[in-house]
Amino acid sequence: xxxxxxxxxxxxxxxxxxxxxxxxxxRVVRRDVVHATAPSRTAAQRQTALLVGERLARTSRRGKQxxxxxxxxxxxxxxxxxxxxxxxxxxxxxxxxxxxxxxVVWELDLADGRSRVRMAFRDPRRFGGITTYPSRAHLDQxxxxxxxxxxxxxxxxxxxxxxxxxxxxxxxxxxxxxxxGVGNIYADESLFASAIHPQTQAGALSTHQIGRxxxxxxxxxxxxxxxxxxxLRDYRDAFGNPGGAVQLHMVYGRGxxxxxxxxxxxxxxxxxxxxxxxxxxxxxxSTGRAGSRSRRRS
DNA sequence: AGGCGATCCTGAGGGC
DNA sequence: TGCCCTCAGGATCGCC
Numbered sequence: 259x260x261x262x263x264x265x266x267x268x269x270x271x272x273x274x275x276x277x278x279x280x281x282x283x284x285r286v287v288r289r290d291v292v293h294a295t296a297p298s299r300t301a302a303q304r305q306t307a308l309l310v311g312e313r314l315a316r317t318s319r320r321g322k323q324x325x326x327x328x329x330x331x332x333x334x335x336x337x338x339x340x341x342x343x344x345x346x347x348x349x350x351x352x353x354x355x356x357x358x359x360x361x362v363v364w365e366l367d368l369a370d371g372r373s374r375v376r377m378a379f380r381d382p383r384r385f386g387g388i389t390t391y392p393s394r395a396h397l398d399q400x401x402x403x404x405x406x407x408x409x410x411x412x413x414x415x416x417x418x419x420x421x422x423x424x425x426x427x428x429x430x431x432x433x434x435x436x437x438x439g440v441g442n443i444y445a446d447e448s449l450f451a452s453a454i455h456p457q458t459q460a461g462a463l464s465t466h467q468i469g470r471x472x473x474x475x476x477x478x479x480x481x482x483x484x485x486x487x488x489x490l491r492d493y494r495d496a497f498g499n500p501g502g503a504v505q506l507h508m509v510y511g512r513g514x515x516x517x518x519x520x521x522x523x524x525x526x527x528x529x530x531x532x533x534x535x536x537x538x539x540x541x542x543x544s545t546g547r548a549g550s551r552s553r554r555r556s
Numbered sequence: 557a558g559g560c561g562a563t564c565c566t567g568a569g570g571g572c
Numbered sequence: 573t574g575c576c577c578t579c580a581g582g583a584t585c586g587c588c
Contacts, residue, residue: 341565383565385583386582
């Protein structure tokens with residue numbers, strides 16, 4: 259399931275190919291995966307919203323959202339959801355990326371003036387989708403509801419997002435308005451790396467804990483993005499390649515197995531409906547702020 | 557008001 | 573071998 263590192267890796271691999279390219283056409287197989295933020299009544303308007311006829315100027319990303327902006331300012335955002343992928347195809351689609359669930363396919367004339375490629379959005383489970391914006395300003399306004407991006411998260415920003423919150427720390431990390439880009443995998447991993455129990459009240463974390471957590475989120479997300487988003491079972495990048503290096507998860511998906519740090523059996527629980535794994539020894543619930551240290555919750 | 561749970565959707569995997 | 577059940581979860585909505 260794509261989280262920030264996979265989206266960032268996708269952005270880095272798409273950017274050198276599509277920037278400067280001109281969108282020759284688009285084929286929308288499933289219209290309900292495309293959401294327009296400005297009225298587009300005619301077929302031609304819908305094509306324009308999907309950047310047909312435009313030259314692509316830049317890519318950007320906030321959290322798990324990938325934006326492609328045209329020179330005119332018209333912008334579209336791709337959200338991968340759980341099972342979304344974007345592939346660049348010079349010939350036939352990579353194996354496994356063909357067939358069903360290819361919802362939107364663009365035809366691009368590349369900047370070299372000779373090559374033509376397809377860019378295909380595929381999403382079997384359709385938790386993802388594409389949103390179109392009439393201008394970059396409209397996108398920036400939409401992105402104001404997102405918290406700071408996880409790749410550059412500072413302790414101060416995280417502290418502001420968690421202050422006074424009674425909710426479990428992990429729930430706060432999954433809230434995109436607190437930190438943009440952290441999903442279930444990296445929430446568990448960064449909490450383990452910070453020795454914080456996922457059920458610790460967000461507002462009860464000490465300054466020291468928040469500093470460490472922000473640093474671990476940054477470190478883990480950057481490392482995974484640089485490794486090519488290799489953390490996913492069936493993740494493929496824009497050219498159909500699996501992630502380069504195999505990342506070792508310390509806790510995610512390892513409930514019932516021994517902790518790689520201390521050997522204690524890892525605890526699997528459900529938090530906010532999400533599978534959650536932690537080490538009951540390395541991640542102590544009672545490690546709250548000094549002064550509330552003795553408070554315990556079951 | 558804030559937090560939590562239900563919901564959407566399909567494929568993989570386990571059990572029988 | 574094949575069928576059925578469960579599980580996975582990002583984002584949104586409604587309820588408490």
